[in-house]
Amino acid sequence: MSSSAQEIENLIGHKYKEGFVTELEVDTFPPGLDEQVIAKLSAIKGEPEFMLEYRLKAFRHWQTMKEPNWAQLNIEPIDYQAISYYSAPKKDSDKPQSLDEIDPELLETYKKLGIPLDEQERLAGVAVDAVFDSVSVATTFKGKLKDAGVIFCPISEALQEYPELVRQYLGTVVPSGDNFFAALNAAVFTDGSFVYIPKGVRCPMELSTYFRINAANTGQFERTLIIADEGSHVSYLEGCTAPMRDENQLHAAVVELILMDDAEIKYSTVQNWYPGDENGVGGIYNFVTKRAECRGANSKVSWTQVETGSAITWKYPSCVLLGDNSVGEFYSVAVTNNMQQADTGTKMIHIGKNTRSTIISKGISAGRSQNTYRGLVKVGKGATNARNYTQCDSLLVGDQCGAHTFPYVEVKQPSAQVEHEATTSKISEDQLFFCQQRGISAEDAVSMIVNGFCKSVFKELPMEFAVEAQALLGLSLEGSVG
């Protein structure tokens, strides 16, 4: 009998099911980035003047910056001039007015991905904005949301319809010069979602954005801006996939969340970008800056992420807890397999009084992958009675992967309470054998053990997506028993 360690290795062979390419007529910029490219991009989008200025300022700043190199990541140099910064399905001068005008190939793509956009099959209770390469191709339930006063539209549309609203908030949480990738995003972002929930409104349905990279040699730079006004409430989910390609593709997104008094945002991510093959060829480079600012008292933000894809993940969804009694939460499951590398975690910045934060991070490493948790808990002088609880658990599958934990804690307020717990464990041969001895196949047993390990995070996901996340995890762990 082969050794169980080998069996566990074989069990996690990854089959990426979203790796197909959609054949479409597209408008794509030739590779390269300079001020002309940015001007052209801004012109195509029909943006107000201030946006072009914003972009150019960011671009000029970006040119003076260097890529961050402090992460536990081994990254091949990226040639930013070899990337195309705009690619969109070709269409007649105007945006499609209804779904009938959308290329059937596109509709078919989303259907294959399990995201039906057409009227009859829409996901009940979930409004979807579908972003394909550089543009948003469809947003469902817009009318119904508008009735509730909620604005949910592509950010390119928001820049035309609500320019002042966007201008007031864009870049106020993640300034254009925040970091290398955020600056690049500010210069070249093409689309993404814009959400505004007015005072006292509880968003009547889940909002969801589905990102798809299709074109080769393009980057996707999306920008999401969510504003939850006083006493409002919204739950938002993003999902991501890309075709299998041998070249690495760049995804550099910025997400900004703004919360006023008593507002609540629940932001969930199921990230399933193409991770590359088992030898580490291809895959998405995912450099994402996500930050929430709890500006109002008693506001609450919760990040939940399930990260199974990407060749490289560099991502630290953060909470700036300005308002008194505000609450930040971060729940994360990060799975790496084969040659994937993830350096992910969160920052909890306590500024207001009685602010509370919770961090639950579950890292699962398999194959020859490297999985790093990096987190910062910072308590400022004025944050009396701030509290943080952090729990970081790592699960190793096989004996060639790595798990790393870098918790940083900075406390300037003596009344603060900061707790950190960390564990590292392995799926033991004994656990696997025990399950098999009860009749459960090795494959199902690994999936069951991993799901059990992640349970405290999955229960934070909206119901529909918890099921999706579990299935995705099962898929990641699918393979043949050797």
Place this chain on the structure above:
Amino acid sequence: MLSIENLHVSVGDKPILKGLSLQIKAGEVHAIMGPNGAGKSTLSHVLSGKSGYTVTSGTVTYQGNNLLDLEPDERAREGVFLAFQYPVEIPGVSNIYLMKAALNAIRKHKGLAEVDAMDFLTLVKDKVKLLEMDESFLYRSVNEGFSGGEKKRNEILQAAILEPSLCILDETDSGLDIDALKVVAAGVDSLRAADRSFLMITHYQRLLDYIKPDIVHVLADGRIVKLGGPELALELEAKGYHWVEEQVA
């Protein structure tokens, strides 16, 4: 039910079982006793298919088939159950979830539909009472934070639900106080059936006070060195394993 012929098993280069033979008929209860290091746990592991053991010669026939050809999960679905000496903890997986997944895997193998959720709950609650366990055990993570005795009860609970044909109990009595032993033994006793056989591995005679075996085997140095009725266990208890070892030598 089970026929072991001249079984030789090594761990690495070290031979552990050296020509073990054993026959168990349907409905029989066999006890295997023996000193530490005799190969008792090795036998239970080899029968259930744990990796790390090399069968160098001999055969194991279970219900007419070569048991050694099957993967551990296939053996389990064919009705081989091992009550672990050291039950494993699985954080985050509830006890009831594990049992349901196991039962459904076995049912699927038999060509039966998945068990109805309500029927399953009724069945489980019934068995929980039998083992004098609290229902809260069902919703706790598998064996996590269980005391030694609770873990052993949990093993028998699983046997009661999965209804195996061959039930191997690996030192189920170790670590139990006398009250827990009585409950576990009563649970095992209630599982006795004409089509179910037991192989009980134990150091001590006291379990056999409650579950009367048909045959007692004494395992020493990788072989069955003595075979007898229940009275053999009493004799062993009185005279010690040394007595058997001397007789063999």
